[in-house]
Amino acid sequence: MKFPIKKVGIFLMIQLVIFITLLLYYNKITLEYYINMSFSFASLFLLSALLIYVIHTGFFDMVTKGFSKAFSRAHEKSKIAEITPLSKLVSLSMKPLLLYGLLLILCMLIALAIYYV
Template identity: 35%
Template sequence: MKKKLIYFFGLQLLVFVLMFLFHGNSTLVSYVNISFYVGGTITFLGLLTYVVSGGFFDFFTESTRKVFTPKHMKEEAKKMRLPSEVFSFPYKPIIALGLSCLFCMCIALFVYYS
């Protein structure tokens, strides 16, 4: 739990640093914009990791290797790892971190429009 809070506050610190770098001021609109970019990017990377680690691209990768690999390199191509074996780290914390940033953005939007 402590590690998750550290990651969350680190991400919020990154949002504030990027907000001052790109916008030069601290307004609610600039916070919403930057947190959308950061949270959306992290959520997208987490979902991409989920899709790749689930084995979605394994068949395509194997087929491409069989078709486009020269005959003298077929054994080496069989020994190569599949994408689902490469992306074997947990994806749920990445998605949760991105969604928590997007949740903070939604709260800021609610405050802005009320």
């Protein structure tokens, strides 16, 4: 099995961004601040992954089509069929965001356990 150097490198870069954000926002690094900031970053990653998942399921395709039908004039009905669905336009994968979000939650939980012990 090949060691995923690229994924580890990206994860370490995310950790570096968290520490830089801690220094810029709080002007110091403490375990409590790290827990708060890593939770914020993990939430951002997980919510982004969830948004991409919802887009891929086609929910926004139906919403877009419904609004187009409701607010279009009679002579514009042919344009509605030509609109490319959002799920076809977004080609991002949610798996990396989900992976890094879960890893950040894991790091946050480990730091939280250390904080309370």
